[in-house]
Amino acid sequence: MVLHWLIALAVLAQIGFGWYLQQVPRRTPERTIYVNYHKSTGMLIGLLILLRIAWRLKHRPPALPASMPTWERRAARANHVLLYACMIIMPLAGYTASNFSKFGVKFFNAVLLPPWGVDDRSIYAFFNGLHIATSYVFVALITLHLLAAMKHAIFPHHRILRRMLPL
Ligand code: HEM
Numbered sequence: 001m002v003l004h005w006l007i008a009l010a011v012l013a014q015i016g017f018g019w020y021l022q023q024v025p026r027r028t029p030e031r032t033i034y035v036n037y038h039k040s041t042g043m044l045i046g047l048l049i050l051l052r053i054a055w056r057l058k059h060r061p062p063a064l065p066a067s068m069p070t071w072e073r074r075a076a077r078a079n080h081v082l083l084y085a086c087m088i089i090m091p092l093a094g095y096t097a098s099n100f101s102k103f104g105v106k107f108f109n110a111v112l113l114p115p116w117g118v119d120d121r122s123i124y125a126f127f128n129g130l131h132i133a134t135s136y137v138f139v140a141l142i143t144l145h146l147l148a149a150m151k152h153a154i155f156p157h158h159r160i161l162r163r164m165l166p167l
């Protein structure tokens with residue numbers, strides 16, 4: 001529960017940060033600073049996500065209530081699997097792209113992490129494109145997830161939202 005809510009907040013903020021980056025003019029010193037902050041927070045969130053996945057592999061959540069229609073249980077499970085996939089792809093694609101550019105990552109604008117890849121525009125463009133494309137899929141899945149959570153809050157027959165809260 002703690003990891004779910006921590007990562008939910010962090011990911012939503014990071015998506016907002018990514019959208020904000022689009023407004024920052026390219027090839028300016030400010031953009032370098034903001035992009036490096038985004039890369040640094042993104043890498044920390046990536047580590048938190050790894051911790052969550054390691055925890056999740058050892059701890060099965062309780063089964064969804066049998067009172068839920070089968071299609072809802074299947075849809076929830078599929079949505080969760082895809083959310084985990086996005087949680088892995090987002091930081092990994094961003095991090096990999098950065099390492100195929102001569103800029104690498106300047107961690108919190110303080111420590112330069114030298115890139116381990118070659119400076120190659122097309123490899124960079126592939127992983128950066130994957131990062132951007134996945135962000136749209138991620139936002140769609142999160143929206144669906146939120147709508148489902150709200151539906152369960154309004155019609156709380158299955159107590160799904162309650163069991164995700166330490167009550
Ligand atoms: C901020 C609004 C959010 C709400 C109200 C919410 C609500 C919930 C609830 C109620 C569950 C529990 C379902 C169950 O009991 O089986 C859940 C599970 C889950 N949520 Fe969220 N969530 C939110 C944001 C997010 C975000 C942003 C992500 C993605 C980063 C996310 C990823 C997941 C995943 C992957 C699960 C499945 C956990 C598992 O079975 O391993 N949630 N969420």
Ligand code: HEM
Pocket residue numbers: 011014015016017018019021022035038039040041042043045046090091092094095096098105128131132135
């Ligand atoms: C959970 C982690 C992350 C999330 C949710 C996230 C989300 C986003 C979003 C929503 C955008 C804007 C996409 C658009 O232009 O429409 C973006 C852009 C960007 N992200 Fe991330 N990001 C994450 C991690 C990272 C990491 C770890 C790096 C690199 C180490 C990174 C590097 C970048 C860069 C360079 C851009 C600008 C791309 C461009 O405009 O060409 N991100 N990110």
